[in-house]
Amino acid sequence: MIEAKGLVKKFGDFMAVRGIDLKVLPGEIYGFLGPNGAGKTTTIRMLTGTLKPSSGEVRILGMRMDESEIEIKRSIGVVPDEPKIYENLKGREFLEFIMDIFKCPRSETLSRLSELCEAFGVDYLDNFAGEYSHGMKQKLMVISVLMRKPRVIFLDEPTVGLDARSAKILKLLLRKYADEGSTIFMTTHVLEVAEKMCDRIGIINEGLLIAEGTLDELRQLSKEGHKNLEDLFLELTGQGKVDEIIQAL
Ligand SMILES: Nc1ncnc2c1ncn2[C@@H]1O[C@H](COP(=O)(O)OP(=O)(O)OP(=O)(O)O)[C@@H](O)[C@H]1O
Numbered sequence: 309m310i311e312a313k314g315l316v317k318k319f320g321d322f323m324a325v326r327g328i329d330l331k332v333l334p335g336e337i338y339g340f341l342g343p344n345g346a347g348k349t350t351t352i353r354m355l356t357g358t359l360k361p362s363s364g365e366v367r368i369l370g371m372r373m374d375e376s377e378i379e380i381k382r383s384i385g386v387v388p389d390e391p392k393i394y395e396n397l398k399g400r401e402f403l404e405f406i407m408d409i410f411k412c413p414r415s416e417t418l419s420r421l422s423e424l425c426e427a428f429g430v431d432y433l434d435n436f437a438g439e440y441s442h443g444m445k446q447k448l449m450v451i452s453v454l455m456r457k458p459r460v461i462f463l464d465e466p467t468v469g470l471d472a473r474s475a476k477i478l479k480l481l482l483r484k485y486a487d488e489g490s491t492i493f494m495t496t497h498v499l500e501v502a503e504k505m506c507d508r509i510g511i512i513n514e515g516l517l518i519a520e521g522t523l524d525e526l527r528q529l530s531k532e533g534h535k536n537l538e539d540l541f542l543e544l545t546g547q548g549k550v551d552e553i554i555q556a557l
C-alpha cells in the first residue's frame with residue numbers, strides 16, 4: 309500500500325532524508341518514530357506528494373507518485389503536523405469543502421461525519437475556525453480525513469493537543485479502520501501510543517531508517533536487553549545516557 313525506494317531529500321547542502329526504503333502492507337498500522345529533526349515530517353511529505361524527493365521513488369496503492377499524483381491524493385488521507393484550516397470558514401463549511409473536492413458520496417459521508425462529531429465531542433461546527441483552539445482544530449482535521457474513510461491514512465503526530473478522551477477515541481478508531489482494511493502510517497513521540505497501536509515500527513535517525521520491525525523484533529536488536537520501547541528507542545538512537553546528563557545538571 310505504501311512503498312518508498314531510496315528516498316532522499318536535500319535542502320541545499322543538507323540531506324534531511326538519506327535514502328529510505330520501506331513498505332507498509334494492507335491493514336497495517338506502521339509507526340514512524342525518531343528524535344526531533346530526524347526526518348519524519350519530510351518523509352511523510354514526500355510519501356503524500358506535498359514535497360518532491362531529490363531522488364528515489366514513492367508508490368502508493370501500487371501507483372507511482374510522479375505518474376499518478378492526483379489519483380493517489382484522491383485515495384489517501386493526510387493529517388499534517390499542524391492543523392491548517394481556513395480561518396474564515398466555519399467548521400461545517402470546511403468539511404463541505406473537503407467533501408466537494410474529494411467528491412465524497414454524500415449521505416454515507418454525512419452519516420459518518422455526525423458519528424465522528426459525536427465521538428470526538430465536536431459541537432462547534434457553526435463557529436469560525438479562526439476561533440478554535442489548537443485541539444479543536446486538530447479534531448476537525450482528523451474528522452475531515454476519517455469521514456472519507458480513505459484506504460491509506462497518514463498522520464503526523466495526531467495526538468498532539470488532543471485531550472485524553474479524544475486521543476483514546478482516535479487510537480481505537482484507527483485500530484478499527486486498520487482491522488477493516490485501511491492502512492495507517494503515523495508518527496508519534498508518545499512511545500506508549502506506538503507500543504500499544506502499531507503492528508510494525510520504523511525508527512529514523514538523522515535521515516536514515518536505523519531499525520524496523522515488530523516490537524518483539526526491535527527488542528532483539530537491544531544490546532542492553534531493553535524490553536520497553538522507551539529505553540529501546542533511546543538506546544537505538546544513541547540517546548541513552550539521560551541519567552548521566554541529569555546528574556551533571
Ligand atoms: N523546508 C526546509 N528547509 C530546510 N530544512 C528543512 C526544511 N524542512 C525540514 N528541514 C530540516 O530537515 C530536518 C528534518 O526535519 P523534519 O521536519 O522532517 O523532522 P521531524 O523528524 O519531523 O522532527 P519533529 O519530531 O521535530 O517533528 C531538520 O533538520 C529540519 O531542519
Ligand SMILES: [Mg+2]
Binds near residue numbers: 348349350389464
Ligand atoms: Mg515532524
